[in-house]
Amino acid sequence: MGLNLFFAIVCGLWFWWAAGLAGYSFIQTMKSPLLVGTVLGALTGNLETGVITGGSIEMVYLGMVAAGGNIPSDRVFAALIAVPIAIQTGCTPEVAVSIAVPLGVLGVLVNNVRRTGNAVFVHWADKFADKGDAKGVWRCATIYPLIFGFILRFPLMFVINFFGADLVTSLLSICPQWILTAFNVMGGLLPALGFATVVFMIGKMKFLPLFIIGFFLVQYLQIPTMAAAIFGICLALLVTFMGEDDTFASLRELSEKAAAASEARALSKKDVNGVFLRWQFTAEISNSFERMQSVAVCASFAPVLKKLYPDEAELESALKRHLGFFNTNANWGCLIHGTVLAMEEQRASGADVPEEIITGVKNGLMGPLAGVGDTVDFGTIQVILFALGASFATQGNPFGVVFVVLFGILTFAEARALFGLGYKLGRESVQKILAGGIVNKLIDCASIVGMFVMGALSASTVKVSTPLAWTFGEKTIVLQDTLNSIAPGILALAAVMFVFWGIKYKKWTITKLLVILILISLVGAFLGILSA
Amino acid sequence: MGKITWARVDYRLIHGQVITKWSKIASANQIVIVDDVLGQDEFMASIYKMAAPSGVGVDIKTAPEAAAAYQDGTLGAGNIFLLFKDVRAARASHEAGLAFETLQLGGIPAEAGRKVVFPAVALGPSEVEDIRALHDAGVDIQIQVVPEEAGISYEEALKKYES
Numbered sequence: 001m002g003l004n005l006f007f008a009i010v011c012g013l014w015f016w017w018a019a020g021l022a023g024y025s026f027i028q029t030m031k032s033p034l035l036v037g038t039v040l041g042a043l044t045g046n047l048e049t050g051v052i053t054g055g056s057i058e059m060v061y062l063g064m065v066a067a068g069g070n071i072p073s074d075r076v077f078a079a080l081i082a083v084p085i086a087i088q089t090g091c092t093p094e095v096a097v098s099i100a101v102p103l104g105v106l107g108v109l110v111n112n113v114r115r116t117g118n119a120v121f122v123h124w125a126d127k128f129a130d131k132g133d134a135k136g137v138w139r140c141a142t143i144y145p146l147i148f149g150f151i152l153r154f155p156l157m158f159v160i161n162f163f164g165a166d167l168v169t170s171l172l173s174i175c176p177q178w179i180l181t182a183f184n185v186m187g188g189l190l191p192a193l194g195f196a197t198v199v200f201m202i203g204k205m206k207f208l209p210l211f212i213i214g215f216f217l218v219q220y221l222q223i224p225t226m227a228a229a230i231f232g233i234c235l236a237l238l239v240t241f242m243g244e245d246d247t248f249a250s251l252r253e254l255s256e257k258a259a260a261a262s263e264a265r266a267l268s269k270k271d272v273n274g275v276f277l278r279w280q281f282t283a284e285i286s287n288s289f290e291r292m293q294s295v296a297v298c299a300s301f302a303p304v305l306k307k308l309y310p311d312e313a314e315l316e317s318a319l320k321r322h323l324g325f326f327n328t329n330a331n332w333g334c335l336i337h338g339t340v341l342a343m344e345e346q347r348a349s350g351a352d353v354p355e356e357i358i359t360g361v362k363n364g365l366m367g368p369l370a371g372v373g374d375t376v377d378f379g380t381i382q383v384i385l386f387a388l389g390a391s392f393a394t395q396g397n398p399f400g401v402v403f404v405v406l407f408g409i410l411t412f413a414e415a416r417a418l419f420g421l422g423y424k425l426g427r428e429s430v431q432k433i434l435a436g437g438i439v440n441k442l443i444d445c446a447s448i449v450g451m452f453v454m455g456a457l458s459a460s461t462v463k464v465s466t467p468l469a470w471t472f473g474e475k476t477i478v479l480q481d482t483l484n485s486i487a488p489g490i491l492a493l494a495a496v497m498f499v500f501w502g503i504k505y506k507k508w509t510i511t512k513l514l515v516i517l518i519l520i521s522l523v524g525a526f527l528g529i530l531s532a
Numbered sequence: 533m534g535k536i537t538w539a540r541v542d543y544r545l546i547h548g549q550v551i552t553k554w555s556k557i558a559s560a561n562q563i564v565i566v567d568d569v570l571g572q573d574e575f576m577a578s579i580y581k582m583a584a585p586s587g588v589g590v591d592i593k594t595a596p597e598a599a600a601a602y603q604d605g606t607l608g609a610g611n612i613f614l615l616f617k618d619v620r621a622a623r624a625s626h627e628a629g630l631a632f633e634t635l636q637l638g639g640i641p642a643e644a645g646r647k648v649v650f651p652a653v654a655l656g657p658s659e660v661e662d663i664r665a666l667h668d669a670g671v672d673i674q675i676q677v678v679p680e681e682a683g684i685s686y687e688e689a690l691k692k693y694e695s
Contacts (some may be wrong), residue, residue, distance in 0.1 A: 030627060057646045064680070065552065073680075108681075112651060116651070119642075200556060201552055201553075201555035201556070203552075203555075203585075204587070288656075289648060290641075290642040290648065290651055291641065291642065292641075325543070325641040325642075325643075326549070327544065327547075329548060334574050347579070364573070364576045364579070365576075366544060366547070366549035367542075367544035367545045367550075367580065367583075368545075368546050368547070368579050368580055368582075368583030369583070370544065370547040370548040371546050371547050371548055371550065371551035371552075371584075372551075372583050373548070373550050374547075374548030374551065375548075375551055375552055375585065378552075379552050395590050410684075427575065431578060431579060431582075432581055433574065434579065434583060435581035435582065437582070437586065440585060440586040441585070441586075443585065444586055503679070504556070504557060507557060508598065509679065509680050509681060509682055510680045511681075511682075
């Protein structure tokens with residue numbers, strides 16, 4: 001089997017599965033360019049190329065987190081095209097990144113087609129609920145959208161990979177030198193997008209000096225990123241918790257309460273775990289613009305509802321009330337799932353739990369928990385772990401992938417714990433977790449680390465310089481040397497700040513910024529102003 | 533006295549897109565949720581207040597309260613981010629005197645009788661009537677869900693609705 005056919009099949013399947021969004025906690029891991037690069041590199045005996053290319057692409061996408069299921073640019077789409085090209089053509093990671101990132105925008109179009117098309121399954125699920133058919137609802141949350149996704153994704157990725165490498169090889173061979181220079185400039189410049197989006201997302205302008213400190217610590221002292229992370233964490237803990245006596249008191253109280261609340265319940269441990277695992281697996285698969293995660297919610301509860309409500313009519317109305325509009329961060333949303341499960345259990349056993357209360361809890365809590373959950377999971381934990389992973393990877397160290405996998409495991413454990421708290425303590429659990437601002441303190445803490453690490457990484461990753469030089473008689477003035485004597489890496493810092501300014505103050509979209517950076521690279525390389 | 537830097541209609545009020553993206557673009561110091569029932573639910577009100585990031589206050593007011601506070605200059609300090617659950621609440625507040633200049637429609641779920649005019653934004657006859665009234669009153673209506681993706685204009689949305 002030719003290498004291109006191998007990549008076509010493997011990448012086609014990977015794209016289908018990863019973009020199919022099964023297994024909520026592991027979505028970001030499966031979509032990680034770093035994982036793609038490491039696995040494809042290992043499978044074809046090009047571990048180092050794969051790891052470096054994957055890590056380089058990861059950097060560009062660091063801050064582009066999916067809030068509300070919207071992805072600004074598709075990182076896995078880009079990686080599944082770029083890594084095989086880098087392995088087969090032997091081009092530099094910079095060139096691979098330059099080819100892949102613009103293509104990532106195309107991946108978003110595919111995703112929008114998916115979420116529009118998935119609306120069909122919502123209506124099918126309505127019909128199954130009308131008949132009290134729990135299995136039918138399950139199929140609408142899993143098999144149908146996965147088949148639809150396969151048709152949408154596999155052939156596209158297969159074709160691109162089957163012909164891609166040859167096409168790129170012949171294109172590169174006829175490219176004039178300045179275009180190759182432009183690609184290298186672009187590859188050095190695009191990571192600015194990743195760091196700027198993270199700085200924007202952290203959003204606390206008062207922490208911005210930490211970014212600058214991180215940046216120049218690396219520029220002047222050449223400390224490794226991991227060292228910057230360690231300093232950052234200690235600094236963050238000092239700043240956030242200095243003078244605090246018992247920050248975690250309310251969390252401790254919560255876990256004690258949860259441990260005490262283990263009286264006999266109508267549902268078995270297996271039932272409860274089943275709801276969690278089904279929700280974890282299906283949460284995003286059937287996401288549609290119409291009612292978002294509604295089918296997944298219904299499908300995750302369905303078998304338990306069937307057990308709780310032997311009466312046909314009651315089952316039907318239970319299924320229908322869980323098909324309403326719903327969208328949240330599915331890890332933190334486990335608090336809602338646990339709470340609702342307990343409410344359904346009480347309702348079925350004859351307690352006075354009106355339908356409106358159950359729907360009210362879902363509708364009221366989905367927003368705030370998405371806000372907190374997206375910030376904690378994607379805005380802080382993911383960003384920091386992926387950044388550290390990518391910094392190992394860009395130096396060719398395959399150990400980086402561990403951080404990416406760790407993110408999946410951590411958030412899975414977090415989701416299970418939250419689910420248990422919700423089920424045992426009901427909606428009070430949400431109040432207790434947010435009370436005292438512990439979550440916000442941890443976010444602040446992580447924001448400080450994030451700013452610091454992003455600064456450090458920008459220094460080692462964003463590469464832009466100028467070849468300009470003027471000769472006056474005996475004396476040659478090299479512009480880059482002059483810039484370095486002012487402050488090393490000043491152009492790289494300027495690039496990150498420019499992108500940040502564009503996002504925050506000019507409200508430029510990622511696509512627009514991509515076009516601007518590409519144009520700067522092309523023009524800069526053509527005129528001989530910029531070099532890699 | 534605060535300045536209204538953002539006004540958005542979003543069925544989920546405070547959530548991921550609002551917290552991680554828009555509140556940062558708006559440089560919000562104060563989020564004011566304008567809703568007639570949320571304030572009565574003590575539990576939910578406390579959750580919304582606690583779910584905001586540190587440094588951002590959350591206030592829940594009814595439409596008349598919000599308008600009156602705005603007129604008195606007591607709506608909040610710094611940059612104020614207004615959030616409405618639906619277009620009706622936005623219109624009611626504007627007519628009561630809450631003078632926002634731009635209104636962003638960012639999340640209106642597709643229910644029976646509504647038509648999806650933009651991913652995650654659906655309009656029905658009553659929404660169209662309300663945004664027409666706001667538009668006639670000089671409010672710039674924009675439809676956009678996340679900052680990374682461009683939105684559509686009032687005219688485009690109506691065209692989509694009528695097609």
